[in-house]
Amino acid sequence: MPFIYNRSVYFRDTDAAGVVYFAQVLVICHEAYEASLAAFGINLRTFFQNSELAIPITHASVDFLRPIYCGDRLLVYLTPQLASETEFQVKYALFVDQQDKPVSQALTRHVCIHPTQRKRQPLSEEMQQWCQKCQG
Amino acid sequence: MPFIYNRSVYFRDTDAAGVVYFAQVLVICHEAYEASLAAFGINLRTFFQNSELAIPITHASVDFLRPIYCGDRLLVYLTPQLASETEFQVKYALFVDQQDKPVSQALTRHVCIHPTQRKRQPLSEEMQQWCQKCQG
């Protein structure tokens, strides 16, 4: 079962064209990723400032299928997938509440490295479990 | 009774100093304002793109009392106050869950105008009621 993140669309998400600014969709996807980690029991403050291990995003892509408006209720379906012992990807499908078709779809790729040496290293046991649990 | 808005602190809210970026506190306050309007039954999409009536912010101020970290659970207490038939202000007190003292306090002033002529006009009945209800 994918993780589902609920999120209202706020004024700050929009631009002068009256809809959500394109890059803001990836911000919302990352919020969903954080919500999913927190729900799994991971401390976000130490996760993002770990001096031994970092999991930066190496690639992101996003398709914009329908405009999203201020006040819309978004549901973000998040599905991670282990690619190797050092790498995973996360897929996101964004729906506006009570609509059948997604408004957007996105993907992020994450690689585990040492934050200063920037060499690959294995994902923690915990992150592998998070991937497996959300994957169902 | 003031309106209370719950909000996690996300990675995007932070900066390279490891805490929430100063101006982002006002973004979070505005989200609380929007959540309060939506809870009162106001349609945010038409509210912010009304061609007959706009309520821009004319002033904002904010005090930063304690650092706020990624993953913190914020509670924003919002209290509006009618200043005249064309103007109101909103006070915000931000707390991190389970802490006694606020981490931040803020204020926004809003004036009702015609969006193109930019002349003052009276607040709608609905907005006056929203002010009175949240003020308790």
Add this chain to the structure above:
Amino acid sequence: MPFIYNRSVYFRDTDAAGVVYFAQVLVICHEAYEASLAAFGINLRTFFQNSELAIPITHASVDFLRPIYCGDRLLVYLTPQLASETEFQVKYALFVDQQDKPVSQALTRHVCIHPTQRKRQPLSEEMQQWCQKCQG
């Protein structure tokens, strides 16, 4: 000759991991796109609020090759490419001043539509010329 956009990296671009937040790279790419349109003589205010014609982004992707830090001087090389009479894409290569290898690469796809009916329509003569000029 591609268009080159110069941009310092500001504190707001960064996150608690001490580097530029991933989605912010796309924000910087869009700034380069806007700078390129403005340099060609296009009025950005009317461009983004045109009630007859809109050119929303339908797809974006971005690769993160090296971390980018606060204070870095970025050079964004922008190259548009006409895909059809209703569609173009823009490629971005981001360099930190005085470094050989790109820190990031990105792509955006843009489709010309009617903003309310959301049906495809041909790009303006002006936009086709902008594509051709920047393509060299």
Add this chain to the structure above:
Amino acid sequence: MPFIYNRSVYFRDTDAAGVVYFAQVLVICHEAYEASLAAFGINLRTFFQNSELAIPITHASVDFLRPIYCGDRLLVYLTPQLASETEFQVKYALFVDQQDKPVSQALTRHVCIHPTQRKRQPLSEEMQQWCQKCQG
């Protein structure tokens, strides 16, 4: 002589009301502050991640006098003022190119502390000189 920062208004600065989002004005002011520090020879990356000394903002206020639109050319006049050996404030006046009256005015207060103990400590010689130079 105050420091002057030039900045175009980008699409991301705006919201669905078609003008610059209120809190974004403070983001632009902070960019002006950073540009002024960099012009004085301060390394921004080490400045904002110094483990011995931090200068967080303790207060900010901003007045919105006129709407600011996408594509506008902003000039930000920045004037710092030493308040004590541990504290300074910065005033900002924002003008749209070729207009007489400011579109916005803002103020930030900064206090020098130890980043972990969070106790006040004197500003560096360098920061005091920056204050004095920009104050003229």
